[in-house]
Amino acid sequence: DAGVTQSPTHLIKTRGQQVTLRCSPISGHKSVSWYQQVLGQGPQFIFQYYEKEERGRGNFPDRFSARQFPNYSSELNVNALLLGDSALYLCASSPTGEGQPQHFGDGTRLSIL
Amino acid sequence: QQQVKQSPQSLIVQKGGISIINCAYENTAFDYFPWYQQFPGKGPALLIAIRPDVSEKKEGRFTISFNKSAKQFSLHIMDSQPGDSATYFCAASRDQTGANNLFFGTGTRLTVIP
Numbered sequence: 197d198a199g200v201t202q203s204p205t206h207l208i209k210t211r212g213q214q215v216t217l218r219c220s221p222i223s224g225h226k227s228v229s230w231y232q233q234v235l236g237q238g239p240q241f242i243f244q245y246y247e248k249e250e251r252g253r254g255n256f257p258d259r260f261s262a263r264q265f266p267n268y269s270s271e272l273n274v275n276a277l278l279l280g281d282s283a284l285y286l287c288a289s290s291p292t293g294e295g296q297p298q299h300f301g302d303g304t305r306l307s308i309l
Numbered sequence: 310q311q312q313v314k315q316s317p318q319s320l321i322v323q324k325g326g327i328s329i330i331n332c333a334y335e336n337t338a339f340d341y342f343p344w345y346q347q348f349p350g351k352g353p354a355l356l357i358a359i360r361p362d363v364s365e366k367k368e369g370r371f372t373i374s375f376n377k378s379a380k381q382f383s384l385h386i387m388d389s390q391p392g393d394s395a396t397y398f399c400a401a402s403r404d405q406t407g408a409n410n411l412f413f414g415t416g417t418r419l420t421v422i423p
Contacts (some may be wrong), residue, residue: 200352229410236396238315239353252410286352288411294404297339297362298411300352 198223200289202303208307209277217272217304221289227251228270230262231286234291240288245270246292274306282308311400315414322421326388330417332399335380339401343411344373344384349420356397357384384401389421 201220209215221228228243231239241254245264264270268289273282284305288298322328332342341360345353359366359373359382366373371376372385375391386393400411 227409231411236401236416238415239411241410241412244410247372254410262341290409296402296404297343297355297358298409299355300345302350302352 199286200299202285202301202304204304205302206305206307208309210309211275211277213269214273214275215277215306217274217285217287217306219270219272219287219301221268221270221287222299224290225289225299226268226269227290227292228264228268229288229289229290230270230272231300232256233284233286235283238248242272255256277308279308283304311415313414314398315399315417316416317417319418320420322389322419324389324391324423325420326389326421327398328384328386328389328393328419328421330397330399330419331381332383332414333379333381333413334401336403337380338403339412340380341402341404341409343372343400343402344371344374345398345400345413347398347416353398386419389419391421392421394419394421402404 217245229244230242233239243262244252248264259275284303286303292297343358344356349354370387375382399414
């Protein structure tokens with residue numbers, strides 16, 4: 197069975213630009229969460245979506261937004277990119293909005309120049 | 310504010326030895342404690358997890374020890390192998406709140422020397 201898939205794998209942007217990252221959860225999983233992992237740190241929670249509704253939001257500015265589609269895939273959007281947004285963006289899926297476990301994709305490496 | 314504190318930052322162990330990584334938390338509402346393994350260029354992969362109703366869980370060479378009163382938990386890797394060389398993260402979540410977001414530690418880079 198396919199795991200969590202994310203695209204693109206790598207992305208280079210400049211300051212001020214906008215970016216969209218995509219995630220397909222494991223088949224049958226209805227919840228998707230997004231995390232930001234800065235080099236040398238643990239992942240930090242950004243958003244959780246379940247059945248197309250936002251379930252949770254971490255301590256990130258309004259430049260970050262997300263949505264979930266009827267097929268449970270998800271997009272993370274970041275506007276007005278800053279140098280500090282350079283990180284590995286991870287998507288995780290779980291069967292329901294509550295409970296565990298969460299399974300992670302390999303992420304999108306975003307570099308801001 | 311770091312909700313989960315992890316130590317050591319790095320660890321070097323001889324092949325066949327025992328690797329021990331420790332984590333501590335403050336929020337008593339946490340009710341799920343997983344450990345993730347991450348290789349360079351890959352996402353975190355779930356290794357083993359525990360809930361507060363048990364004090365120990367073992368899966369193969371990996372064991373979680375959990376001390377609810379001390380608010381600490383640890384990962385033990387028995388018979389460590391070079392293939393275990395990776396970064397390990399502890400985490401915690403509060404599933405009963407209706408959301409399942411994980412709070413991660415800062416990671417431990419494990420190197421197993423042949």
